[in-house]
Amino acid sequence: MGQPASLAEVWRGPFQESHHVGHAVICDGSGQIVAAWGDPDAVVLPRSSSKMIQALPLVTSGAADARGLTTEHLALACASHQGAAIHVERVNRWLADLGLDDSALLCGPQVSRDTDLKLAMIRNYETPCRVHNNCSGKHAGFLTLAQHLGAGPDYVDPDHPVQAACLEAFETVTDQASPGFGIDGCSAPNFATTMHGMARAMAWFATSAQRSDTMSTSASRLVEAMHTHPELVAGEGRACTRLMRVASEPVALKTGAEGYFTAILPTRGLGVAVKAADGATRAAECAIAALLVRLEMLDAEHPEVKAFLNPPIVNRDGLVTGEIRPAPGLLA
Template sequence: MTNPIPMAEIWRGEFLENVHLGHAVICDDTGQIVEAWGDPEAVVLPRSSSKMIQALPLVESGAADKAGLTEEHLALACASHNAAAIHIDRVQAWLDHIGCTDDDFRCGPQQPRDTEIRNQLIRAGEAPCQIHNNCSGKHTGFLTLARHLGAGPEYVDIDHPVQQAILEAFEDVADETSAGFAIDGCSAPNHASSLHGMARAMAFFAAADAGQGQRAAAAQRLRQAMVSYPELVAGEGRACTELMRATQGRVALKTGAEAFFIAIVPERKLGIALKIVDGTTRGAECAITAILVKLGLLDPKHPATLKRMNAPIRNWRGIETGSIRPAAGFCES
């Protein structure tokens, strides 16, 4: 087994204070590894980075078209959103359209990440609802598919038709049998794969075209929805949104909990999967940014780049105390 390698460093003054280790794989549409760091066969839980895979059955089954879903809906199905008004208003309208309510969700309530909505709830003395969960768009997609299939209400159960369809899609695009599953923060099963498998899956999304069959057509639509509406996939200030904008739609990006990140690069038919082993988001954001810069997909001087790679760290008085930067030797030409 290959050990994880240094990917991001935290400097305080002239001292190297911390190092984030990780694994990453770049894969082409034939399933071959183009470049890898660490152990490409490390078994991982991709968490929310797998949301576009979880949305495949929604589209390929015909449920999305039957419900009249737009690109905005599909972007929300792939989202880990801030629960800003642009997110929850659209999810609520979608719920209303399919005849469901907040009580039909199985994701659980979550404090909104969006400051304005969170403060509104506090001022009103109200608790957050399930619609405020960052995964409520994905779960509305699950509900839409469950109703299309005529399946029962417990759509997060592993033996539910929705989850069985997702498992089949996951193993197909990853081109491997899943090692098992764990329960995600939103209560849905999250299937394990090798890092190489996730990169293969993302390369499938990168190469997908409408003329290649139902699954590929669904993947192309989901990929396009993400780059068309980056603000719905995450939200203002978030890495997914800002980096997709910075690449001008050339790359679809999705973060996952515990420092996972994927990238889909259609123009090169490449998929990227990355995991920082200590679970620190700042390390994953720095590392994926460095890979995109290395590939020439991201301007090293773009503000979204500089926010995450070679970025200053400041204390509470605004004094620059250090920086976060790619580890020496990582992603260097």
């Protein structure tokens, strides 16, 4: 296995205090590597960066159309959301349309990451629910597919028809047999692949509108839903939402736990995958911002971009003591 490459540096005054390494791959629509840092063959768990792949069977099966799902539903199916009111209310309505409630979700409860809602719930002595989980939209999609297939409620079981459909989609778009899976934070299987495989999958999504087969047209709908509703894919303050809003062209961005990040660039026909080896979100956000600047999708001087490309390090007294910088090789 090749060695990881430099992704991001942390500077305090004139001193480089920390150094994040990892892997990054850019692929074109043919699946070929356009550029790479680190090891393209490194096997990783893409975590929530693979949610658009997990949402594919929801659309390809006909379940989404049978239930009349909108682009908002599809964006939520791909989301790692904040658990804000705009997310919770929509997922609750989705569950109600299925004749279900919070108890049907198998993702586990999670405290809302939205400050206003979290404080309101504390004041009202309300307990966090499963719908507040950042993956509740994906799980609502799983439940929709399970009902459509006439399958049982244990949809996170690796042998369940929903997960079998997810694995088939995953191996198709990565063009690789997955070596296995880990159980994600939301209890669903998360399938492993190489960095090249994941970048290839994102490029496949990026070029999906150019094809007319059912799987490709389904992927195109998911990409459109993501860049149409950036506030549902993540939420206020989050890198996915903020960077999608200021990109010069439509782009679908998706973060994943443990320092993963992906990008789908439909107008360029490119897919990007990033993994910080130490799992640091700050490194993955810095690296994906740098690569999108490199590809002229983002303006390095835009305040929303600088917030992730060169975020300041601020001490307890509000003094700027340093900054995070992308590794020089990422920008040019």
